[in-house]
Amino acid sequence: MRVSILILQREVRLAFNQLGDNAMIVLFFILAAILFPLGVGPEPKFLADLAPGILWVIALLASLLSFEKLFASDFEDGSLEQLALTSAPLEIVVLAKAAAHWLTTGIPIMILTPLIAVFYQMPLSGFHILLVSMVLGTPTMSLIGTVGAALTLGSKRGNVLISLLVVPLIIPVLIFGTAAIEAAINDYPTTQHLMLLAAFFLIALVFSPIATASALRHALE
Amino acid sequence: MKKYANPARFNRLATKLIPWLAWPAGLCISLGIFLGLFNSPPDYQQGETVRIMYIHVPSAWMALFIYTTMSIACASGLVWKHPLAHISARAAAPIGACFTFLCLLTGSLWGKPMWGAWWVWDARLTSVLILFFLYLGFIALHHAFDDPARGERSAAVLAIVGIINVPIIKFSVDWWNTLHQPASVLKLSGPEIHSTMLYPLLIMATGFMLYFSVILILRMRTLMLERRIRIMRINNIYQTATTEKN
8 A cells, every 4th residue: 555655656756747748738728629610610509509519529539649658668768667566466557547647637638628628618517527527537547548658568559559459449438428517408317427437436446557557567577 | 179279189189170171161162152143043022133142141150150260269278278279260360351241242232222222320230340340450469569579468368358349239139229130040930041042052061161161271380380480580690699709
């Protein structure tokens, strides 16, 4: 437990030292959000209808960009091997990594989404569910991202490959995240969608560290 | 089972098996196509387009079956390190991807006259599309590394993670209100379609299964030969390098 907290601290500190990288992801998120109204037209009614879907899609794209960096630098300078040799099981190291990734990219995205929702004139009745769905969905994305990052570690075309591996697994989060917000806007019950999102999170919490750790062991062999 | 994990023994067995699988495969598929096209009634609602089903449904079954066997092979390859397990998974993946593509293609050809759309985003169609991308990811991951053994193991982990999609595809028509019709053949209460349609369907499915076995064995042999050629080449380079040194 102590080791995992130390690793978490190290990851967060490293992430803050490389603020530029995370700032780029946030910037990408904002840029993508600007492109949609310019592309599909500024009609307020239309934008408000599209808002939940667009917000989730760009949140997904922004986090896809950040997955490649998850293990790459640790793998290159050998610190991943050191982490694998610590007394903590590799699964715990992976969980700490995923937590750090969520703290540094998931939370900024979560803070930005309501702001962008305002610019898209999304009805106010959807805002609380937007936040809840993001709270449940972004950690799931971080967890699934670790699997993709570990599987492609040291490969030739990292980033495109990660997207190909991770997108099919993240699609359910996107579907139910969007469905929850749309249900809230239209006054339908949202519990079922949120419970499914929570279920995805719990499944990812249990299984993705196992898969990631196994993939990392193969990468380090 | 362990006895046949030996590549040399597998090779001998494969040579004997192929004619016994290939001829029945050709026979079943031609008989199935004949029965499906000429000797089965048109549907009372769908008319003649129902005949697309004789390709569509067996391909869908194969897509799921191949993915499941592939993941089992990958898991046993990771656990017991059988030399043939990873090779069989790698050989099966493109065949499975083709069956999935065939299933999506025939489905969309049927969807246009029946639903009025080439594609709808319901749970069944989306989950099969995800299956197609899982196959592509598996194949891409195999080729992504300089060290083939590393690609093999990474792809194996992906195949095992992706197995979660298989029950989702199977039960998507029960869990959600989909435009795609629910299961009518593989049911606990027995099949719900008439025997004149059921028999061509089952014969086609048997034919597809035999066809898959033939192609799988051929591809496994090719992959093993490829591996041997690569090792021989490396040995050659090594030997010329050492003789030049002397």
